[in-house]
Amino acid sequence: MxxxxxxxxxxxxxxxxxxxxxxxxxxxxxxxxxxxxxxxxxxxxxxxxxxxxxxxxxxxxxxxxxxxxxxxxxxxxxxxxxxxxxxxxxxxxYRASHDLLTGLYNRSAVERYLSECLPRITGSLILINIRHFKDINNMMGFENGDRLLQLFAQRLIDVSNPEDRLARLGGMSFLLFIRKPYQKRI
Ligand SMILES: Nc1nc2c(ncn2[C@@H]2O[C@H](COP(=O)(O)OP(=O)(O)OP(=O)(O)O)[C@@H](O)[C@H]2O)c(=O)[nH]1
Known part of the structure; x- marks a missing residue:
């Protein structure tokens, strides 16, 4: 081995x-x-x-x-x-607080604004209504009625002051809240 x-x-x-x-x-x-x-x-x-x-x-x-x-x-x-x-x-x-046709504040936005501000600030409320708007619609058509509402809103924007509040309440009713009296004629 x-x-x-x-x-x-x-x-x-x-x-x-x-x-x-x-x-x-x-x-x-x-x-x-x-x-x-x-x-x-x-x-x-x-x-x-x-x-x-x-x-x-x-x-x-x-x-x-x-x-x-x-x-x-x-x-x-x-x-x-x-x-x-x-x-x-x-x-x-924007849609919840604005009127889409004119771009102004809508009714609920201005109601909110006034209920928050009125106890603190003073001013004048002007309610503006276009009379016989139905006739304008009937004579000139709904589209021209819309255009008139837009031009009217623009006119209100042009004459109001930045601190004022403008709203379209609905239909042909507008509301203008003026903080100070105007020196100019609207
Ligand atoms: N073009 C257009 N018309 C609208 C709008 N909203 C409401 N209207 C019209 O506005 C008219 C309002 O009619 P009424 O409530 O009888 O008011 P009015 O013709 O101005 O009559 P008065 O207030 O009595 O002078 C209706 O014909 C609605 O169809 C909108 O957004 N655009």
């Missing part, structure tokens, strides 16, 4: 095993590090977008920071959505 020395084999085996363990440990560490960096680079923009969407929900104006790739696309889309929401809100607020 042949007896070979045992030690050289064992040393070779242990050295190979240690090398393998080191390679495995380094690869694992690199994998964990790159996963951590990848997670970090994903989580941060997501947090920014979540914060952005919360602000949109609260109706706050907020400019999203510049982002790259898909996050940039998402942020751009959310910015466009926010702009649309703000535009719609402004439009709704």
């Amino acid at each position: 042949l007896h070979l020395p045992f030690h050289p084999w064992l040393e070779n085996y242990q050295s190979a095993r240690n090398q393998l363990i080191s390679i495995f440990a380094i690869t694992l560490s690199l994998a964990i590090l790159s996963a951590w960096f990848a997670a970090r680079s994903m989580v941060k923009p997501i947090q920014v977008l979540v914060e952005f969407s919360k602000k949109i929900g609260r109706g706050e104006k907020y400019i999203a920071p510049k982002m790259n790739g898909e996050f940039g696309v998402l942020s751009g889309t959310m910015t466009a959505m926010q702009a649309n929401i703000i535009k719609r809100e402004e439009e709704l607020t």
Whole structure:
């Protein structure tokens, strides 16, 4: 029976095993590090977008920071959505308080204004009515009646002062709230 020395084999085996363990440990560490960096680079923009969407929900104006790739696309889309929401809100607020034909305040807006201001300020209320407007409509057509209402409203804007309040109450009724007496003739 042949007896070979045992030690050289064992040393070779242990050295190979240690090398393998080191390679495995380094690869694992690199994998964990790159996963951590990848997670970090994903989580941060997501947090920014979540914060952005919360602000949109609260109706706050907020400019999203510049982002790259898909996050940039998402942020751009959310910015466009926010702009649309703000535009719609402004439009709704305008429609709720203005007469769309003449651009003057409407009845509910002037009622709100007067109930808030009348205890504090004084002035004169003038109710203006176009007589026989029905006849104008019948003779000249509804479209020309509309045009007349617009021109009449413009005339009232031209002669009133900026601190006065002008409103179309409906139909051919207008209301002018004058803060100070006019020196000029209307
Ligand atoms: N063109 C136009 N006509 C309107 C508008 N709103 C109401 N009218 C018309 O205004 C007319 C009002 O008629 P009436 O309430 O009889 O008033 P009037 O003809 O001025 O009669 P008096 O007040 O008695 O002098 C109706 O013919 C409505 O159709 C509008 O936005 N545009």
